[in-house]
Amino acid sequence: MSDLHELSALQQRDAVRRGEVGSRELTEHYLTRIEALNPELGAFITVTAEQALAAAREADERQAHGQELPRLHGLPLAFKDLTDVAGVHTTHGSSAVDHVPAPANHTLVDVLQAAGAISLGKTQVPEFGLTAYSENRIARPARNPLDPATSPGGSSGGSAAAVAAGMLPFAPGSDGGGSVRIPAAATGLIGLKPGRARVPAGTSGEDAGRLVVAGPLARTAADAGLLLDAMVDEPLARAAFGTEPDFLGAALRAEGRFRIGASTLSPFAASYPLWLEPEAQTAFDQGIRLLGGLNHDVLDADFRYDNRYPDAFTTVWTSSLAQLRMPASREPQLMPLTRAFRRRALKKSPAELLAALRILARFQEDTIAQFGQYDLVLTPALAMTPRPVGWYTATSAEVDYMRQCQYSPYTSMINVCGLPAIAVPVLTTARGHSMGIQLVGKPGSEAVLLAAAAQLENVR
Template identity: 50%
Template sequence: MSALHELGLRPLAAALRDGEVTPVEATAYFLARIEAHTDLGAFAEVTAEAARRRAAELGAPPADPPALWGVPLADKDLTARAGVPTRYGSRVNADHVPAHSDPLAVALDEAGAISLGKTSTPEFGLTGFTETRVGPPARDPWGPANGAGGSSGGAAVAVASGLLPAAPASDGGGSIRIPAATVGVVGLKPSRGRVPAGSGLDSPDGLAVAGPIARTVDDAAMLLDVLAAGPYRYATRAPGDGPFSEAALVLPGTLRIGVTTASPWDESMDIRLDPAARGALDEAVRVLAGAGHGIEDVGWAPTGYGDMFMILWRASAARIPVPDARLGEVEPITAWLIREGRALTAERLLGAYAAARAFERGTIAAFASFDLVLTPALALPPRPVGWFAQDDPEVSFTRQCQYAPYSSFVNVCGLPAVTVPVATAPDGHPVSVQLIGRPGGEALILHVAAHLERSRGALAWPSL
């Protein structure tokens, strides 16, 4: 059997189920790797003793084990786990230990997983880079001078560097797809309503959903099956059911695929596409056209997006439970967003919600004639730690949009999207594209992503 960190999620789960490795052995193995690579900043908290206890309690595999029985995973530091420090990436929560677990942590426990701790995230998950004052920055294992993106930066680093076989994460404006593309792994943002424990339906803006980060498309589909299996408590949910691991194997026939390099930030910012990103998009087009799919340009030129999204982003920050008197303790960009959000009038906020729904309808209509839409994943290659200038909020926001202009609009529209590496840059770093599906269209984009993955061949992972 290969080294455990080389197996990936599904093979490791099978090895545990078949008794080839025990939960105690797997837990000890991954804890040792985490300890050996703390320089990558993947973890905000490691709960080694609790993980060992949980592994020992699992004992031998039952006759019909749950899907993730004995699999070591970790919670993003935005997910509360009872008895475990949950700081949300912020110094103001340095001593916060919740008494109750969030539904996402409970769902993973019920699936048999073992939590090794908390993966790092920027303060309150607000930014597309993971550099905080509570710990080291999350670093790209392909080039540790560069950051790993965010806000699920720690989760993406843990998967790319083999510290975890896969990782649950969340995405409110690209927070799964940005770091996944930055470090060359697969990141799936599900449809709004798909995952009951993190659906987006219980937040006013409906942006943030839970989803998987994994090394392979199949592993991402497997983790999505677990996340999407819980009981629903909402009147609205994404159409169609899994298991996505099986649905993604179904041959879809000839598809009509739209391609665009346009972004909703083009109107207000200088967005430039790096040649490596352009090359990855061209490679994906070549592969899909070679498979017989129809490829067409998408006539899509959205307007008015920037002002609308800025209001939504500020409004989401306004709800963060940090009193005005303590804003000096949070990072400059966090304080700026909170102040700006709390100064919004009801008229501006309701107007932004209305504009977001109009944008959603218009974009889905523009994409409706296509089975899926292909875009670059990122506009630029990984950025050096410190490049996002978190001490200058307005510069930081502009740079985040320039780096990842293709992400947040997918959240506004509630659509599923997956990023998958398809090519390599001249320095050997993986370069990804993004596939955007119709509402509830996870199975189709997973199938096409798997086709691109097979055509690319195996990646040579960072040697750690």
């Protein structure tokens, strides 16, 4: 058998079910890889080896006794360190808050553990999940396995680095402004942001704009579908969406021909100078060529966005920082960007927050109406190649945030609209960086996105 981490998550699942490899053997394999690779890549903040091996032993016993095996039986994964796992410290990537063991699991953890997944620990995040990079003051920065001098993005950067480096077969991330799709694009993975409320958010923070949703990071569309099938198996999600999910099946079938609107326009152009680096433009053009070659109808789309979007989004995105219960003596321990955003949030009145929410609600209505002309909308995944570690934090808070908007100008608007979207790699640059595209679907079209991503995989 090939090295276990070289198999897809789906192949690993099947090997475990056939008895070709045990859950404990699989878990030990990944723990060994974490021990070897994490010192350089900084993907994990906490490794819970003892708990993982105990869970793997129980999984093997369940299989030995002929019990029914859950969907993700024996498959390792890990959670962002914004997600509570009972008995494990949740740091939120911050040195300004107490790191205490979580008293209970987040719903997403319960759902995936019930599906048979085995958690290996907690992965690196930016402070409170705020940024498009994964650097903080409590642990070494997460680094991109494709080029360790660069960042894997954020805020699910540690999870993406772990999957891309073969420290995990796949992982759940959470996405409030691009936090699954940005790291996926930077590390050459599939990253799916489901539509609003399709999956438990994966974080415990306030979310006034209902921006955050959990989604899978994986090396293939089928692996993303396998994980998403488990992630949506939660009572409220089942009640809201009714039908039994088959995202894995959609990826394996890879069916459909779609009308696709292609655009490089971004609402952040109202506030910042935006441009596509040559590699990003080449990836966008490659996406158009590949999709056209698959007999999709790819058309130039001329979208128009509300110029008030950048300020309104920033107000809503940072509003949760005003709710942090923190003595003034600890504020200097915050990262400079967090501290600046918190001060801004504290100055905003409830009326100003409400006004920003209303602007975003109108933006959602207008944008969904424009996107509705197409089955899918195509944008660049990122406007630049992966950025060097420290590129953002070496500047002022204002320049840091501007650079994030310039790096990833196409993701946050999809969270505001509550639409599903997927990042798909389409090429590798001469320097070994992965570049990709973003596909945005209609409400409830996660299966369509996985099918389209699988089609692209088949022709790359």
